[in-house]
Amino acid sequence: MKKYIISFTLVACLLGLVGCGGGNSSSGFPVPPPVVNVADVHGSWKALASDPNGPLGTAIQMNLAQNGVTISADDSNLLKPNVVLLFEDGNTGYTTLDSPCGSRIGHTSFKGTLDSSGKLTFTLTEDADVFTGTAQLSATNDKLDGTYQSAPGSSCQDSGEIHALKATSLTKTGTLMNASCPTYWLAGGCNFSGVAVPNLQLTENADYTLTVVASGTLTDGTVISGNLTGYVAGDVAYASGLINGQQYDYYAWDNGSCSNDNNVTSYPCTGVFDTSLTLVGIIIPTDKVPTAAHHAVQTRFRGNLAR
Numbered sequence: 253m254k255k256y257i258i259s260f261t262l263v264a265c266l267l268g269l270v271g272c273g274g275g276n277s278s279s280g281f282p283v284p285p286p287v288v289n290v291a292d293v294h295g296s297w298k299a300l301a302s303d304p305n306g307p308l309g310t311a312i313q314m315n316l317a318q319n320g321v322t323i324s325a326d327d328s329n330l331l332k333p334n335v336v337l338l339f340e341d342g343n344t345g346y347t348t349l350d351s352p353c354g355s356r357i358g359h360t361s362f363k364g365t366l367d368s369s370g371k372l373t374f375t376l377t378e379d380a381d382v383f384t385g386t387a388q389l390s391a392t393n394d395k396l397d398g399t400y401q402s403a404p405g406s407s408c409q410d411s412g413e414i415h416a417l418k419a420t421s422l423t424k425t426g427t428l429m430n431a432s433c434p435t436y437w438l439a440g441g442c443n444f445s446g447v448a449v450p451n452l453q454l455t456e457n458a459d460y461t462l463t464v465v466a467s468g469t470l471t472d473g474t475v476i477s478g479n480l481t482g483y484v485a486g487d488v489a490y491a492s493g494l495i496n497g498q499q500y501d502y503y504a505w506d507n508g509s510c511s512n513d514n515n516v517t518s519y520p521c522t523g524v525f526d527t528s529l530t531l532v533g534i535i536i537p538t539d540k541v542p543t544a545a546h547h548a549v550q551t552r553f554r555g556n557l558a559r
Contacts, residue, residue, distance in 0.1 A: 290366045291393045294318035296460070298486040298507065299416035301376075301383075301400055309412075311338040312376070313419075313486025314362055315460050323372070326361035332461065335360045336485040337378070338529075372396060381408040387416070394418040419487040422456040422506050426535040428466075428524065433531045444542060448533055449476050449495070454504075460484045466495050501527055510534065512542055 294316050302309030314325040315334040327333030337360060364374030370389035375382060383406070387398025394417065401411035428449040433442035450468025457463070464480040478495030480502075487506040494500070503525045510521035522535040 296419035297416050298419045301414045303412040313488040321365050324363045332483040381406045427538045428452050428533050431534045456484050464491050
């Protein structure tokens, strides 16, 4: 019996399970770092970075990945980017898929660390231009408010405030109306000019891909049928595909507020833009489709962005 006890002790020593030979005992394994409990902020966010004293701003649409205290998003996959920038010129709305720094040929990324108090320290990289900042997460984990500034040596000098909100899913069913809106995010109103697609089903998938199914029959008897696919970043989407055999390439911005009665009552709506960011239609709830062929509608696609 003693023989087996000695053998077991020897094996334990060799495995480093117990201290042997006197002195301080140690397991021989590294001590893991302490766990920092931080909020879960992964998912789609919509942010606005702007100078509070000026008309210019950049909408930052992003799908944040999170690994512990680290968050990140980038557009390394141009077919399904997780960061999309839209530049606001202060007059007609968001006119380019860019930023105040001008046209870029590089990539964009948003990276940061979150501490246990909800403070986010971040870096936004737009090709060669780098911006750093901090923002505080709300108690409900769905809003960020902070400031940013250009990093030393950045060719584009800018500073201001950044405000962000958790974006809602783009999954919805509605009717696509033909619309023209010269100043689409101002309260100047738009004109509907009939139904383009009676039934439009948008589905945002867990991997931020988008599927769109078009169907229905127009008043002249034309049957609408088509399918589009694309991606979602924040509350901006891109979809491409065929409807009745014709190719369509559209952006959608799920950030609108529409009204059929001069803003007495309002309802959420989604702007549809061509690749030059000219508004060509608005997706509205089917029960809000006006009966008149031409109908003025008050719209705003910026006001509730991230304030």
